[in-house]
Structures are given as structure tokens and as C-alpha cells.
Amino acid sequence: xxxxxxxxxxxVSKLFGGVHALSGVxxxxxxxxxxxxxxxxxxxxxxxxxxITGAFPADDGTVLLDGRAITRERPHxxxxxxxxxxxxxxxxxxxxxxxxxxxxxxxxxxxxxxRLLPTSWADPAALRRAEEVLEFFGLQNVRDRIAxxxxxxxxxxxxxxxxxxxxxxxxxxxxxxxxMNHEEADEIRRLMLQLREGGLSIxxxxxxxxxxxxxxxxxYVLDFGVIIAQGRPEEVRVNPVVLDAYLGRAA
Amino acid sequence: MIYQQxxxxxxxxxxxxxxxxSFSLVMGILGILNLAIAELFMIGGYLGFTVVLAGLPLxxxxxxxxxxxxxxxxxxxxxxxxxxxxxxxxxxxxxxxxFSIILQNVATNTWGSDPLQLFDEPLGARFAVGPVxxxxxxxxxxxxxxxLVALLGYIVQRTxxxxxxxxxxxxxxVARLLGVSASRLTLLAFMLSGALAGAAGVLIGLHYAAITxxxxxxxxxxxxxxxxxxxxxxxWGALAAGPxxxxxxxxxxxxxxxxxxxxxxxxxxxxxxxxxxxxILGGARTDRGQRV
Amino acid sequence: MSTYDAxxxxxxxxxxxxxxxxxxxxxxxxxxxxxxxxxxxxxxITSYLTVIVGVPVTAALLLAGLASGxxxxxxxxxxxxxxxxxxxxxxxxxxxxxxxxxxNFDAVGGAGGFHGMTHISVGYIWAWAIGILLLVMVLxxxxxxxxxxxxxxxxxxxxxxxxxxxxTKVAAFGAGAAVAAISGGLFAHHHxxxxxxNFGFERSIDFVLAVxxxxxxxxxxxxxxxxxxxxxxxxxxxxxxxxxxxxxxxxIVVLLVRRQGILDRSLFxxxxxxxxPT
Numbered sequence: 001x002x003x004x005x006x007x008x009x010x011x012v013s014k015l016f017g018g019v020h021a022l023s024g025v026x027x028x029x030x031x032x033x034x035x036x037x038x039x040x041x042x043x044x045x046x047x048x049x050x051x052i053t054g055a056f057p058a059d060d061g062t063v064l065l066d067g068r069a070i071t072r073e074r075p076h077x078x079x080x081x082x083x084x085x086x087x088x089x090x091x092x093x094x095x096x097x098x099x100x101x102x103x104x105x106x107x108x109x110x111x112x113x114x115r116l117l118p119t120s121w122a123d124p125a126a127l128r129r130a131e132e133v134l135e136f137f138g139l140q141n142v143r144d145r146i147a148x149x150x151x152x153x154x155x156x157x158x159x160x161x162x163x164x165x166x167x168x169x170x171x172x173x174x175x176x177x178x179x180m181n182h183e184e185a186d187e188i189r190r191l192m193l194q195l196r197e198g199g200l201s202i203x204x205x206x207x208x209x210x211x212x213x214x215x216x217x218x219x220y221v222l223d224f225g226v227i228i229a230q231g232r233p234e235e236v237r238v239n240p241v242v243l244d245a246y247l248g249r250a251a
Numbered sequence: 252m253i254y255q256q257x258x259x260x261x262x263x264x265x266x267x268x269x270x271x272x273s274f275s276l277v278m279g280i281l282g283i284l285n286l287a288i289a290e291l292f293m294i295g296g297y298l299g300f301t302v303v304l305a306g307l308p309l310x311x312x313x314x315x316x317x318x319x320x321x322x323x324x325x326x327x328x329x330x331x332x333x334x335x336x337x338x339x340x341x342x343x344x345x346x347x348x349x350f351s352i353i354l355q356n357v358a359t360n361t362w363g364s365d366p367l368q369l370f371d372e373p374l375g376a377r378f379a380v381g382p383v384x385x386x387x388x389x390x391x392x393x394x395x396x397x398x399l400v401a402l403l404g405y406i407v408q409r410t411x412x413x414x415x416x417x418x419x420x421x422x423x424x425v426a427r428l429l430g431v432s433a434s435r436l437t438l439l440a441f442m443l444s445g446a447l448a449g450a451a452g453v454l455i456g457l458h459y460a461a462i463t464x465x466x467x468x469x470x471x472x473x474x475x476x477x478x479x480x481x482x483x484x485x486x487w488g489a490l491a492a493g494p495x496x497x498x499x500x501x502x503x504x505x506x507x508x509x510x511x512x513x514x515x516x517x518x519x520x521x522x523x524x525x526x527x528x529x530x531i532l533g534g535a536r537t538d539r540g541q542r543v
Numbered sequence: 544m545s546t547y548d549a550x551x552x553x554x555x556x557x558x559x560x561x562x563x564x565x566x567x568x569x570x571x572x573x574x575x576x577x578x579x580x581x582x583x584x585x586x587x588i589t590s591y592l593t594v595i596v597g598v599p600v601t602a603a604l605l606l607a608g609l610a611s612g613x614x615x616x617x618x619x620x621x622x623x624x625x626x627x628x629x630x631x632x633x634x635x636x637x638x639x640x641x642x643x644x645x646x647n648f649d650a651v652g653g654a655g656g657f658h659g660m661t662h663i664s665v666g667y668i669w670a671w672a673i674g675i676l677l678l679v680m681v682l683x684x685x686x687x688x689x690x691x692x693x694x695x696x697x698x699x700x701x702x703x704x705x706x707x708x709x710x711t712k713v714a715a716f717g718a719g720a721a722v723a724a725i726s727g728g729l730f731a732h733h734h735x736x737x738x739x740x741n742f743g744f745e746r747s748i749d750f751v752l753a754v755x756x757x758x759x760x761x762x763x764x765x766x767x768x769x770x771x772x773x774x775x776x777x778x779x780x781x782x783x784x785x786x787x788x789x790x791x792x793x794x795i796v797v798l799l800v801r802r803q804g805i806l807d808r809s810l811f812x813x814x815x816x817x818x819x820p821t
Contacts, residue, residue, distance in 0.1 A: 053703055079705035093696040095760070095808070096689075104689040108705050118684035126686065166705060284628045334799055340628055341574055345755060346798050348748065352791030360784055468744055472639070475632055510654065514643035517636035524633050525621050 264497025289471025295449025324445025482530020577638025583742030585724025615720025758806030
């Protein structure tokens with residue numbers, strides 16, 4: 001079993017006009033684990049995702065995927081290397097149905113020039129994969145609805161479904177259960193555990209402490225761009241430094 | 252010889268400056284390109300012409316052109332901008348395109364598509380200033396431009412209206428929180444820009460002693476290039492770019508042939524868009540916001 | 544069919560191709576106000592090839608399309624740095640530059656224009672028009688078109704899904720340029736005389752009008768728009784003096800009431816990428 005982590009951030013810093021959004025952040029996502037990143041608002045969690053996916057280049061430090069540096073590579077290359085993400089404020093394609101979302105997210109290289117031909121008869125592999133993902137997330141009934149017109153809970157599922165369609169190695173989830181009720185959140189948790197069974201590694205940003213308990217194998221706590229604590233959820237929950245950070249400000 | 256071209260270029264440049272300021276005012280505050288400004292320029296010119304042909308004094312012509320264009324601009328704001336103010340910026344731009352099409356049709360039907368001409372060149376008296384011959388009309392154009400620009404400057408820098416305009420340009424949401432009524436302001440901004448364009452139309456019509464329904468496309472569109480080159484992030488960039496482009500154009504025609512002039516001007520515009528998007532007078536490259 | 548009606552139909556076919564050229568580029572979220580420039584390039588290259596070099600029309604059209612496509616790709620790269628209104632302004636400038644270029648280019652007549660082309664029939668024009676329309680409609684059912692739509696809807700997310708947005712946007716420019724060039728070549732050989740003024744800003748606007756009115760999200764929208772722009776004035780003879788104002792008004796009304804234009808995806812259920820429910 002390969003002991004090297006799937007994703008490693010080594011001393012990553014990111015500045016915005018002189019302000020450190022991230023400062024010397026180091027963390028690792030081992031293969032097949034669910035790792036959580038929590039912290040008060042504005043701590044830099046989403047910035048961390050943006051640096052990993054290449055949307056913002058890191059100003060310092062390195063990001064390694066499977067031992068290979070991806071630190072300042074272009075977003076689409078990083079995506080093809082096996083990293084997918086969802087967004088805090090859900091970014092679906094406004095004109096597309098659920099089915100179309102799953103088709104457009106398919107692995108790129110596999111189909112090549114066949115992508116120029118009508119999908120319904122030229123690309124059975126893509127159709128099969130999309131069908132698979134649809135079933136896994138239970139979205140068959142809404143396959144031909146415009147994704148953005150769906151209720152909030154389903155929108156989040158579609159975004160997640162889109163992210164896993166290309167069989168990524170690492171899935172970045174940015175507050176996937178924000179605004180959800182208990183049942184919906186439980187379903188997301190169940191799906192995440194199933195994805196982990198299937199070999200997917202997950203890095204999760206969350207606010208909700210209850211959600212990350214019994215889900216994350218390891219937890220990092222970010223505050224003002226710095227990692228202030230790390231450990232198993234039960235330990236972190238009672239860590240005085242962490243409590244101070246959360247209670248010390250209106251989170 | 253070259254000084255003569257400089258003076259001619261300055262005259263054309265003055266007109267460009269006015270139209271570019273007009274574009275820039277709307278672009279700065281609303282972030283949209285009001286394509287109808289080119290035709291407001293044309294309509295203003297025709298209104299001024301009509302006044303002169305009726306034998307009325309020149310100042311009245313300028314007022315008529317400015318007032319008429321301002322009124323039409325106000326209509327465009329209500330019908331062509333307000334409904335789209337929350338849509339992607341390309342949509343109101345297309346809407347103003349619709350208006351420009353309508354305006355040009357109105358002009359060709361009202362005044363015909365052949366050029367209108369003045370029989371006597373108004374203020375045609377020329378006098379020599381050193382090696383250069385300047386006509387009274389050219390002095391009027393330059394003088395009027397300076398007055399209008401100074402007026403605009405005063406409004407923008409010294410009045411509460413100007414402060415409000417600048418506030419909205421910086422940040423619409425903050426401005427609204429501070430109680431600035433955005434919709435009344437945008438109406439005023441549109442009308443101000445219409446007045447500027449209308450003035451430019453009267454001035455150029457009088458200067459050439461002729462006007463056609465197509466000067467909007469011929470001259471007005473080029474003012475977009477002037478705005479871009481001067482810098483869309485600072486409306487005063489038009490003050491530098493207008494004379495610059497006017498002179499460059501006149502020089503190109505005199506020494507390179509009239510056919511190349513558009514190529515040069517638009518080529519400069521594209522070069523600026525790609526290489527120095529903040530324009531000649533713009534601030535830092537990261538200065539992406541619009542400023543009045 | 545009278546010569547007059549044939550002429551109208553020919554113009555409609557030529558306009559259809561011009562509209563499609565705008566549509567293809569617009570599908571990636573880029574609005575081009577300068578496609579008449581590519582039309583002009585196509586017109587002059589095709590005409591030069593048939594009149595001076597003696598190439599048959601069909602081959603000349605293909606070559607002109609290819610050449611224009613390459614120019615479109617080259618123009619597409621700097622276009623990547625611009626968005627929205629700034630891109631629209633740059634394309635406007637580009638169109639004017641091309642027109643100015645041909646005004647000055649005496650090898651193909653300069654301001655005096657170019658003539659000597661052999662006349663082509665309405666049928667030939669529509670063979671090309673329908674052919675390319677069908678090609679685009681087939682392409683609309685492919686993953687490449689979905690990728691273009693993804694870039695249109697949210698370019699950042701498209702990139703994060705692994706799509707090379709650069710290739711998508713630049714290729715769209717090239718394809719649009721090629722189609723516009725063919726429109727130009729057909730125009731040249733139908734009117735058998737061309738001059739730079741034929742390919743100015745007003746022409747670019749005609750293309751955009753046709754797409755916006757007819758339907759900016761499906762290829763047949765370009766067909767509806769082209770027919771509308773050519774045939775409506777004929778049907779409304781009584782307002783013939785005001786037909787431009789009518790179209791300006793129609794544009795504003797469409798933007799207000801039905802922004803996607805007359806035709807849209809929901810009317811085309813059969814083109815929707817549907818799966819067969821298991």
C-alpha cells in the first residue's frame with residue numbers, strides 16, 4: 001500500500017494585495033480518506049481550494065498530487081490529473097439539463113475526436129458512465145430537467161455528480177451540506193462514505209461540526225490563513241485553541 | 252503646412268473628445284457601451300442644422316442640438332436601459348444598438364439620405380495666426396469644446412450630482428446604501444452624455460457645413476476607439492486621446508492617403524485593448540474598475 | 544420565380560451563413576461585432592481565385608474558408624484576453640480594419656471594387672447554406688458543442704472540469720470565420736461586383752440581428768432570423784421606409800420579452816441530448 005499521501009500541501013502561502021489569505025499551510029490527504037478543513041468565516045478555506053485547483057497560483061510553497069508538483073499548473077491540466085471540486089455557492093451550467101451536465105464532465109482524453117460526433121450514437125462509453133452516475137446519486141427522475149431549476153438539495157447533488165463523473169482521484173467539496181436539513185445532509189454523508197468505499201479521496205470544507213464528526217478521518221483547523229490545529233475530530237472538538245478561534249469571533 | 256494639419260487635427264480631435272466623453276460617462280457609471288451615442292451625435296447635428304437653416308442664431312443651434320439629443324437620450328435610458336440594468340452588460344448594449352438603428356431610420360426619413368448642406372459656410376472668415384490659417388468656425392469648435400469640458404468637469408468634481416455619479420461609478424451597491432437614487436442618476440448620466448454628443452454633432456455639422464445620416468457610423472464609432480485609447484478607467488483620458496487621434500487621423504490622410512486612416516485608428520484601439528487596457532491615461536494595470 | 548424573388552432568396556441564404564458565423568462564436572459566450580470582416584476576406588479571396596487564378600468556384604470557396612478560418616484562429620488568441628463589451632469593441636475594430644484594408648488594397652480594386660466573377664444560382668447558394676446549417680445542427684448534438692456551451696455558461700467551471708477553454712474559444716472563432724468567408728464568397732459571385740463598403744459595420748450588425756431575433760441558442764434560429772430580415776420588409780411593403788426602425792424596435796422587444804429569440808431549445812425537444820431511460 002502506497003504510504004505517500006495523494007495530495008500534499010507544503011508550506012503554501014497566498015497573498016492578496018499584501019494580506020496573507022494562506023500562510024505556510026501544510027496538510028496532506030492520504031489515499032482513500034476523508035479529510036476535513038474547518039474554521040471560521042474568512043479563514044482561507046476556499047482560497048485553499050482555489051490554490052489546489054489552480055484558479056489562483058500559490059505565491060509560495062508546493063502542491064503535490066501523487067508526488068508530482070502541480071503548484072502553478074493551469075486549471076484544466078490539474079483537473080485532468082484527477083482533481084474535481086464543488087463550490088460553496090453552487091455553480092451549475094445555466095442552460096444545461098442534469099444529463100447534459102454529466103455528459104460534458106466526462107473524461108476528456110478517452111473520446112478524442114469522437115467528441116465531434118453526436119453523442120447518442122458515437123460515444124456509448126460516455127452514455128454508460130453518465131447513466132451510472134445518475135443511478136448512484138438517484139437523479140434518474142430529473143435527468144432531463146434544467147439543473148438550475150431543481151430544488152436546492154438536488155442542485156447540490158447534481159454538482160457533486162458532475163464532479164465525480166470524470167472518475168477523479170481527489171474530490172474537493174466546499175460546504176456540501178450548507179443550508180440542508182438533517183435528512184438531506186445524512187444522504188450526502190452516505191454518498192460520501194460510499195464514494196470513499198469506491199476508492200475516492202475527499203477533502204471537505206465544512207462549518208458544521210456535527211457533520212464532520214463520524215465522517216472525517218482527520219481534521220485541519222484553519223484560522224486567518226494558518227493551520228492552528230490538526231487531529232481526529234473528537235480531539236479537535238475539545239481543543240482550546242480551536243474553541244477560542246470559533247468563540248472569539250462571530251463565526 | 253504641418254502646423255495647419257495640427258490645427259485641423261485639433262478641431263477634429265475636439266469633436267472626438269466630446270463624443271468620447273459621452274461614451275465614457277455612460278461606460279464609467281454603468282459599465283455599458285451605449286451604441287446609440289453615435290446616432291445621438293448625428294441627431295444633434297441635424298437639429299442644429301435645422302435651426303441654422305431656419306436662420307436662427309448659432310448659439311440656439313447648439314442648444315437645440317444638445318437639448319434634443321439629451322431628451323432622446325433620456326427616452327433611451329427609460330426604455331432601453333432600465334429594463335435591462337440587471338442583465339449581462341451585452342444585453343443593454345444590444346438594446347442601444349436597436350435604438351441606433353431606429354434613430355438612423357428616423358433621420359433618413361425626416362431629412363433624406365443625401366447630405367444636407369449649408370450654402371454659406373457659417374463663421375467662414377479666416378485669419379492668420381503665424382504660419383497657420385484658422386477659421387472662426389474652428390475657433391468656435393475649440394472654444395465650445397473647452398467650455399463644455401470645463402462645465403462637465405465642474406459638474407463632476409464640484410457638485411453633489413457629480414459626487415453621486417462618482418459614487419455610483421465606484422460601487423453601485425454602496426451608493427444605493429448611502430441613499431443615492433441610482434435610477435435618477437443613470438437618467439441624468441444618460442442625458443448629460445446625450446447633450447455632449449449632441450453638441451459634438453452640431454459643431455461638426457457646422458464645421459463641415461454639411462451633414463449626412465451616416466456620420467454616426469463614420470465618426471461616432473471611432474470615438475469608441477478614442478475612449479478606449481484614452482482609457483476607459485478615467486473619463487478624462489478622452490481629453491488627451493481626442494486631440495491625439497484627431498491629429499493622427501488628419502496626418503494619416505495628408506501623408507498616407509485617406510483609406511488607411513480607419514485602419515490606423517482601430518488598430519491603435521485594438522493594440523491598447525490588448526497591451527495596455529487601462530489606456531494612455533489610465534491608472535495601474537490592475538485598475539479594472541470604471542472611474543468617472 | 545422572378546429574378547427579384549430569386550435575389551431575395553439568395554440574400555437570405557447569404558445572410559443565413561453570416562448569422563451562423565456569429566452563432567457559432569456566440570455559443571462560446573463571445574459576441575463578435577466584426578464578422579463582416581471575415582465575410583469580406585472570404586469574398587475577396589474567392590473572387591481573386593476565380594477571376595485571376597481561374598479556380599472553380601467550389602474549390603475557391605473551400606480555400607477561402609480555410610484561409611479565413613486560419614485568420615480567425617489567429618484573431619481568436621488575442622480575443623481570449625478580452626471579455627464582454629471589450630471583446631465586442633475589439634471585434635468592431637477588427638471589422639473596420641478589414642474594411643479599411645480592402646479600401647487600400649489596390650490589387651483587388653481598392654475603393655473601386657472588384658468585378659468579373661461568374662454568376663452563381665440561388666440553388667447553389669442554398670446548397671451551401673443548407674449544407675452548413677445541417678452540419679452545425681449535427682455538431683450541436685456532440686460533446687464538443689456541450690463543451691462550447693459550458694464555456695459560455697461558466698468558463699471558470701468549464702476549465703475546472705478539464706476542458707481546454709482556450710482551444711474551444713479559438714476554434715469557435717476559426718469556425719465562425721470560415722463560415723462567414725463562405726458567405727462572402729457566395730455574395731461576391733451572386734452580385735458579381737464587390738466593394739469594401741459591402742462588408743462594414745452595418746453588415747456585421749445584420750448578422751447579429753438575425754441571430755438575436757431568430758434564436759441565439761439553436762442553429763435554426765439563424766435561418767428564421769435570416770428569413771425574417773429579408774422577407775419581413777417585403778411582406779410589410781407599407782412600412783418599407785421604416786423597415787429599419789421596425790427591426791430596431793423588434794430587437795428591443797425581443798430583448799425585453801423573449802431574450803433567447805424566436806426559436807429556443809425547448810422547441811427542439813428532439814435535439815435535446817436525451818438518454819433512453821432504462
